[in-house]
Structures are given as structure tokens and as C-alpha cells.
Amino acid sequence: MTATILHNLDLLIFLTLLLLGYIAGSLSERRHYRSIETREQELVRLAVVTAEGRFDPEKVKDAFLVNGSVVISTDYFKRLLAILRNIFGGRVKAYESLVDRARREAILRMKEQARAGGAQMVVNLRLETATIGRSANRKKRIGSVEAMAYGTAVVIERQ
């Protein structure tokens, strides 16, 4: 028994990591999506547009730059799925949700900063993605992705 375990140790470690990655990864993803949805509901009244917008100079009280960023990594299991996907081609669902989560989180953080400054809207939103860390230079192994959102928060004077 012990001999078989020792003999297949590398396989065993691999399977454990895979299982751990699958369980922890899907749990954290589900939790993250739930938190994103509730916070999006809260902040739905703060308008965000990608256009510049024209404002009546007398009504604008303040304008300032806001930004939000987040670095999210995928789990072991999904990374393996994506590597397999690379062989056959097609939609890589494992990474789609990763990038989606990162962008939405970045926008939310930006909105939270705008709300803290008392703004009613954010104009000229720009989104940017970058890969950093070890994976940045090895194109084959995308591990983590950074999303960043920035815009100009505008405080409008209420009548």
C-alpha cells in the first residue's frame, strides 16, 4: 500500500492540486460573482459613460480623476483546462470569466471611489488590461490578469 503511494507520489500530488484548485477555485469564483452583483445593485444609480459629455459650467462643482484596479488569478484546474483548449482551439471559457470578473471589479472599485468623493457620474471611462508577474513574459501560461478602469468623476450641484 505504502509502496504504491510512494510510487505514484507525483501523480497523487497532481490530482490533489487539481481537486483543490477545482473546489477552492469554483467556490471563490461564485463568492466573487455574488459580491459583484450585490455591489453593482448598490451602485447602479451612479452613471458611468464612455463619452466625454458636456456640462453647464455653473452646475459642476468639482471634477477629479478616479481609478480602480485589480489583479485576479485563475486556479490550477482551470489553467489545465485552458492548456487543453489550446490544443483543440475554440472558446476558452475558463479565462472568459476571469477577465469578466476582473473588469467588473475594477469598475466597481472606481465607482466606489467616485461615490466617496460625492460624485453623481463618471465620464470618459477607459478600461485597460495587462498581464504582470511571472506569466507576463511567458505567453503560454497566462496566470493572472490585471484590469484597470479610470475616468473623470463629476460632482454636480443639486438645485
Added chain:
Amino acid sequence: MILTNVSSVPGKKIVEHFGIVQGSTVRAKHLGRDLMAGLKNLVGGELKGYTELLQDARSEAMQRMSAQAEQMGANAVVNIRFATSSVAQGAAELFAYGTAVRVE
């Protein structure tokens, strides 16, 4: 210093242009953070160390940009853009640029 990424400052009028100002910083992460990120890579989720690192670096790039604008006698920077590039393994360059103006 007023910073915006639209072509003007909402509610104010641009009276003078000073041209492009920029600020950049190159940061590397330290080993501890890298190790933690390696572990976190197994289970997935946010890499808080990296998020913080990038935010710090970005605010420094913005500070340098503002300092340059101040030297010119500007009181606002408009049309700010950000860019990120990885210059070497494990190091990231963060870069901010914009147009220095004086508003009233």
C-alpha cells in the same frame, strides 16, 4: 492639482496650454509577495499584493506627472492616459501622461 481624463476640466475654462507632461515608474515585486502569489495561483482569486503594488506604482507615476506640471506653472492636467508594460521579468513599468494646462 486637478486631474481629469477628458479634454477639459468640467466647469472650468482652460486659459493656457503647457504641452505634454509625463511620469513613470518601474517596480519589481519582492520575493515574499511572489511566493504568496504563486500559492494563490493554485486556488485562484485576487492577488492583493500585486493589486497594491500596482496601485502604489500608479499613484507615484501620477505624482511625478503632477510635479512636472507644477514646475511648468500649470494647475491642472487633462486628458490623462495610463499605460503598462513589462520591461523585464517580474518588473512592470507604469506610465501616465497628459496635457498640462492652467484653468480658471
